[in-house]
Amino acid sequence: MRTRGAVGLVVWIFTVVMLGGTVPAPLYPFYVRSLDLSELQVTIVFAAYAVGTLTALLLGGGVSDRLGRRPVLVLAVGIAVLSTLVFLLAPTLPGLLFARVLSGLSVGLTTGTATAAIAELHPDRRTATTLATVANMGGLGLGPVVSGLVAQHLPGPTVGPYLAFLVLLLPVLAIGLVPETRPRTESLAGAMRPQRLSVPRATRARFAAAAVGGFAAFAVLGLFTSLTSSFLGQELGDPGPQLVGFSVAVMFAAAVACQLLVQRWDPDRAALVGAALLPTGTALVVVALAVGSLPLFLLSAVVGGAGVGFSFQSAVSRVGGLASADERAAVTSSFFVVAYLGITVPVVGVGEIATATSLTTAAIALAVLVVVLSAAAALLTRRHPTPVRG
Structure with a gap:
């Protein structure tokens, strides 16, 4: 895969994984009604996302430096898919909490890995920084828009947005075509160690x-x-x-x-x-x-x-x-x-x-x-x- 295509695919994956982190935002009113959630419970469900992200930072910080960029991106997308399945199959308060933790974990692993991969694949550092910035915060901003539109106009408001997210993840199947910019130096067990x-x-x-x-x-x-x-x-x-x-x-x-x-x-x-x-x-x-x-x-x-x-x-x-x-x-x-x-x-x-x-x-x-x-x-x-x- 040529450099431009490789950068484009990594930016897409970065954007979509970040998008997945905010897909639930417009759906909270449905969960409030179906599960009778209080304001405190809603904010705890929201904050569970940060718990997952912090876990990724503390336990997986720098893991792609040791395992390679592609394996960690695949792992992050796999966790994002698992999070989505929990949202779909366990629409309960414990299910929401667990799904949000998984979502945060996926986002935490993706952020550093994709940012590094874009910087290593793109010849211009300033452009690479801009692409990573837009993918990061732009993906978070697109999540509520895509989720809200799907939930508003298609049946199954707490199902359709997650299915749309899974469809958007399909290009990750081409990740094997992206050049590896950081060859593996350690096993998975050795690479997953707490970040100092x-x-x-x-x-x-x-x-x-x-x-x-x-x-x-x-x-x-x-x-x-x-x-x-x-x-x-x-x-x-x-x-x-x-x-x-x-x-x-x-x-x-x-x-x-x-x-x-x-x-x-x-x-x-x-x-x-x-x-x-x-x-x-x-x-x-x-x-x-x-x-x-x-x-x-x-x-x-x-x-x-x-x-x-x-x-x-x-x-x-x-x-x-x-x-x-x-x-x-x-x-x-x-x-x-x-x-x-x-x-x-x-x-x-x-x-x-x-x-x-x-x-x-x-x-x-x-x-x-x-x-x-x-x-x-x-x-x-x-x-x-x-x-x-x-």
């Missing part, structure tokens, strides 16, 4: 600046992804999966656009813009919930998504420059562990508050947290700027 987490002492302050920003960005991302269906259901009664999917995708679209824009910016400047946009977006969520305005809620998704794009891409860029090649995997894994904790702990807390009080109260609590975190990230970025490379 560490940050060099001299760079810990700059790491903290990036990690706090990443944590805040993922907390905002989790808020929108997990509770959009609840807001729309509260305000519109039965908005339909198509509208829910579109509303979730708006945030990811804004995040992708800003991730592409920020690649040409100074990372510290981008971090400060993100630190301003994240609390603005959450403040708009609070107002939208209080007045019951869908246009204002969509605006908050755009602003919050822009904040996620600026903050996350800037953080990844800064973290990548904090360590030598030998330490980079440990430092990057440490950052992603902090970031994915942002999509679990605060989001579950929001679900618990929403169950005990109201969505508006829960949003206010998260907004206060995001303000504090964003202020801390901005202060740390100012005090510990990224060195200018001469």
